Amino acid sequence: MQGEKRIAALWLPFWPIERLYRDLGRRHPELLERPRALARAGAGGLRIMACDNRAKASGVEQGQPLPDARALCPSLEVHPADSKGDREALQRIARWCIRYTPWTAADPVGRDGEPDGIFLDITGCAHLFGGEDALLREVRSRFEGLALTIRCAIASTPGAAWAVVRYGPHAFSIIAPGGEADALRDLPVAALRLDKPTTSGLMRLGLKQAGDLYGKPRAPIAARFGADVSRRLDEALGFEREPISPDRPDVLYRASLSFPEELTQIAHIEEAVLRVADGLCKVLLREQQGARRLELLLFRVDGEVTQFQAGTGRPSHEAAHLARLFREKLAQAGDDFDAGCGIEAIALICVVVEPLSPMQGGFNENEAHLHDLERFLDRVSNRLGRERILRLEPRSSHVPEGAVADVPALNGITPAMRGWQMHTQEHRASMMGGTMLRPLRLLRMPEPVDVVAEVPEGPPRIFRWRRIAHRVVRTEGPERIAPEWWRGNKQQTRDYYRVEDSEGRRFWLFRDGLYFRDNEAPRWFMHGVFE
Structure with a gap:
């Protein structure tokens, strides 16, 4: 059963209106007793975008002009719709569902053009919750706690799960592997995720149910309605693959932990992070992999997900070190960290891993100091920012x-x-081989100097740099560096000299260009200083 492809489709039929009133109802409980609806501008003025069951019982329908809706239901409570906010909030709920499976994505199709569902690829995950029945009960309980109405269906294809969850007779359904054709047979053709013109055209031809398309010649249907009808039918029945593409990087290794009681104190959260990091590092050590970039997800009771990211300079499988990186992230958040009503689960995800390289320990103190330095760099880089160290x-x-x-x-x-x-x-x-030694410290940009030389192409004898004159007593050079023509560089040939002045200070100068070749009077520049 674990090897069978299984997809769970969640549908939130009243998602836009429940999202608004979930917060608004806490401040104004009297609004929850009235018929509710959301409206937005459309053809001919404001139109109903979403409504609840009370409004539907009064005759209010989606897409109805607002004056007609108010005539049918004078007590209708109307608020402006926020499609962008709905999409962003649905994405947050999809991230919150990562607690069930790493592969979650907001439904890109939705119903009537508005996303209102979530796909979960639960292949190999359902047994962690006691099976698919137990998983459905868990999902139902969690969403009821979030004050959101939900329908859920599990099938072997996203298309079948989408159809059953929206048009099936039951709010919670499980379609056995291979039973997709029977489950879709009596559902309307709209369940195949077809647009309204195609659905209306099929119904006028008498093809009102998905089962009416079984065994029908495809060429005439494709010639009239396009290839989408056959493609959607094949996707729903499993004859054509339909991958789920979450808006997240691939999860390589993941460890999670759920709590019987919510965590609200930072100290308890830090202890939980250490425990989940220890479990993750045991898996990494067994696989001989080390974490390079990680994400910590804190699942709040109210459906929000708090996310932290950390990275390491070298592959690491040290639980204490990884936990310390996130402990500093939590401390850095300070008063901005909001646990809401509590943290009910956490997950630690390895986004990037690399093979562990063998290291010899105990014989070389330099290796130990290098290891400490790398851990220090990890902490400082994660604290100050990746691009600052x-x-x-x-x-x-x-x-x-x-x-x-x-x-x-x-x-x-x-x-x-x-x-x-x-x-x-x-x-x-x-x-x-006799080539000059270069200084360890270079100037950020070569600085011009005034030079007096014995002969035009000879070494400098006196030069002025930063308003100070220096008399040269020793020179070595030149070291000639030709321009890198294959890179398209426009620089000229350089002759570098290492010089020492009368006070023992050593400098690295170069002449930019050659006499009578690059220009008439090449310029001199200071490029580095020897310590």
Whole structure:
């Protein structure tokens, strides 16, 4: 059963109006006793966008002009519709449903063009809640606690689940694998997620139920209504695949924890994070994987989800370290952290993982210090921001300012970072071959200097930098660096000199251009200082 593809479709038939009155009714309880509706501008003026059962009993219908609705129900309580707010709130509810399965997504089709449902891919997840029946009871209880009306159906295809949950006779249904054709047979053709013109056209031809399309020649139907009719029917019956694409990255490893009583204190939440991190790290160690980027989801009782993100510079499977990163995130939130009425579940998700590399411990103190430094960088980067703590990464370039680049410290050991060893070896080889040593400290931008040289292309003898004159007593060079023409650089040929002044200070200067080749009077620049 766990290997069978199973999809749960949730439908919130009164979602827009219940979302509004869930908060409004707390402040004005008397409004809950009146017929309620939402209206928005449409053809010919304001029209009813959603209404509750009391309004429907009085004859109010969706799409009806507001004056006609008020004539049928004078006590109708009307508020403006907020379609954008409804979509955003539905996305939050879909994230809240991650507690049941990592694969959740708001229904992109909805009904009458307005999203009002959620898809859950519960393949391999239902047994964690005691089976599909127990899962349905859990979902029903949770949404009733949120004061939201819900219908739910489980089937082997999204199309069948969508059809049964909206047009089926029962609010909660489970379609056995392979029973999709029988379940859809007596449902109207609108249950196949077809647009209104196509639905009306099929009904005029006498094809009023989905079962009426079974076995019918497809060519005439496709010629008149397009390929959507056959495609939607095949998707519902399982002959054509229909993947669910959540608006989230793939979940590689995940651990969750539910609580019999809600957590409201930060200390209790931190302890729960440590416990769930310990369970996740045991799985990572068994798989020889390390976490690089993680998300912590805190599921509140009121249906909201609080999310925190953290990253590491190297793959990690240390529960205490990962928990500390999120403990600092909670502390950083401070008074802005809102647990609502309490946290009823948490989930820790690995968004990015990398294989663990073997490390030798106990023989080299430098390795231990490096490990401590990396953990410190993780904490500081997550506290101050990923883009604020940088490290240098080598680049394949002989031009000094292009030989390294600033990258976030949490980028970890990239292939370019592994080039440091080759970079160092080449540097040492150049020293043995007589090439000049380069300074460790470079100026952010080369600064112009005034130079007096013995001959036009000779080394400097006197130079002025930052209004101070320096008399050169020793020089070494030049080191010539040609422009990287293959990169499209427009720089000129440079001749670098290492010089020492009369007070023992050493500098790195270069002449930009060659006499009688690049320009008539090349300029000199200061590029670095030796410590």
